[in-house]
Amino acid sequence: MKPAPDDDPRLSEFLRQYRPPLPPESPELEEELMAAIAATPHEMQMPKLRIMPRRSPLWLIPPVVAAGLVGTVISARLFAPPSNPEFANLETFIEDSYAPVSEQSTDDDLFWLEEVAWND
Amino acid sequence: MPYPVGVVPNVSTDESFNLDDDVLVQRCLQGDSQSFRLLYRRHQHRVKAILYQLCDPTALDDLVQEVFLRAWRGLPKFRRSAKFSTWLYRITWNLASDQRQAAARGRSQLQTLSKQAPTYQDAPDVMHLHYQDLVHRGLAQLSAEHRMILVLHDLEDLPQKEVAEILSIPVGTVKSRLFHARAAMREFLHHQGVQL
Numbered sequence: 001m002k003p004a005p006d007d008d009p010r011l012s013e014f015l016r017q018y019r020p021p022l023p024p025e026s027p028e029l030e031e032e033l034m035a036a037i038a039a040t041p042h043e044m045q046m047p048k049l050r051i052m053p054r055r056s057p058l059w060l061i062p063p064v065v066a067a068g069l070v071g072t073v074i075s076a077r078l079f080a081p082p083s084n085p086e087f088a089n090l091e092t093f094i095e096d097s098y099a100p101v102s103e104q105s106t107d108d109d110l111f112w113l114e115e116v117a118w119n120d
Numbered sequence: 121m122p123y124p125v126g127v128v129p130n131v132s133t134d135e136s137f138n139l140d141d142d143v144l145v146q147r148c149l150q151g152d153s154q155s156f157r158l159l160y161r162r163h164q165h166r167v168k169a170i171l172y173q174l175c176d177p178t179a180l181d182d183l184v185q186e187v188f189l190r191a192w193r194g195l196p197k198f199r200r201s202a203k204f205s206t207w208l209y210r211i212t213w214n215l216a217s218d219q220r221q222a223a224a225r226g227r228s229q230l231q232t233l234s235k236q237a238p239t240y241q242d243a244p245d246v247m248h249l250h251y252q253d254l255v256h257r258g259l260a261q262l263s264a265e266h267r268m269i270l271v272l273h274d275l276e277d278l279p280q281k282e283v284a285e286i287l288s289i290p291v292g293t294v295k296s297r298l299f300h301a302r303a304a305m306r307e308f309l310h311h312q313g314v315q316l
Contacts (some may be wrong), residue, residue, distance in 0.1 A: 008302050020250035021252070022179060025168075033185050036185065036189055037189065043197065
């Protein structure tokens with residue numbers, strides 16, 4: 001329901017015209033009040049505590065993202081697989097180191113192993 | 121421009137009567153109780169009129185005194201963002217609310233002063249008395265919120281914005297309550313044979 005316009009002049013005028021009269025003022029009231037005031041101090045105003053405004057947890061997002069990026073870069077550097085030339089060098093080194101050993105493997109070696117087994 | 125306490129004229133002079141409420145409040149905060157006397161004289165009639173419509177009229181003087189005592193004690197907490205009168209009427213409304221709650225539990229202890237019934241010094245005619253009685257009864261049958269709205273806006277002629285500040289409600293709520301309060305009052309008067 002939409003309220004009517006603000007003014008209702010006939011009713012307002014009627015209320016003002018026939019408002020009940022106030023009781024007569026008590027002549028002592030003002031002096032009584034002043035005496036009461038003289039005995040009443042102002043309420044002490046408590047100093048306002050300086051409360052830090054509560055920060056939204058959203059402020060954590062940028063630092064976390066930045067830290068994540070830095071961590072990703074560092075781990076990529078540390079644990080990245082060797083590049084192709086490094087692989088090739090490593091493979092060559094392994095082959096060179098173990099080729100003589102594998103080529104000298106003969107039946108004598110097996111015989112020696114058998115002897116050892118019999119002795120046990 | 122604030123006045124130092126020591127150089128402000130006596131409260132009985134015309135100049136001091138023209139001082140702004142804010143100046144008087146500042147002087148009160150500096151301990152000048154005579155400035156509070158001026159504030160009392162300026163606003164006591166309206167405070168009394170509001171309380172008269174909302175509370176037990178037999179305790180009226182005590183309630184008026186209590187309003188101004190609360191104001192005096194609470195002056196340091198008064199923020200200058202609102203008018204002193206608005207803040208004072210807010211205290212009046214709060215006290216009236218407290219008084220209604222206390223009255224619901226039993227008779228208040230505040231009744232010590234005058235118990236004078238309204239007197240009609242001008243010997244008004246019977247119809248005038250009858251209409252006054254109707255207005256009084258019509259207001260009494262309203263809820264406290266609706267009564268307060270009618271008293272502040274229609275009887276005391278305060279603007280809706282100030283009424284909203286006093287009651288700490290939006291202006292739209294003031295308009296709505298005013299509409300319903302008037303409708304209830306019109307209906308009451310209509311049942312009593314008054315045609316407006």
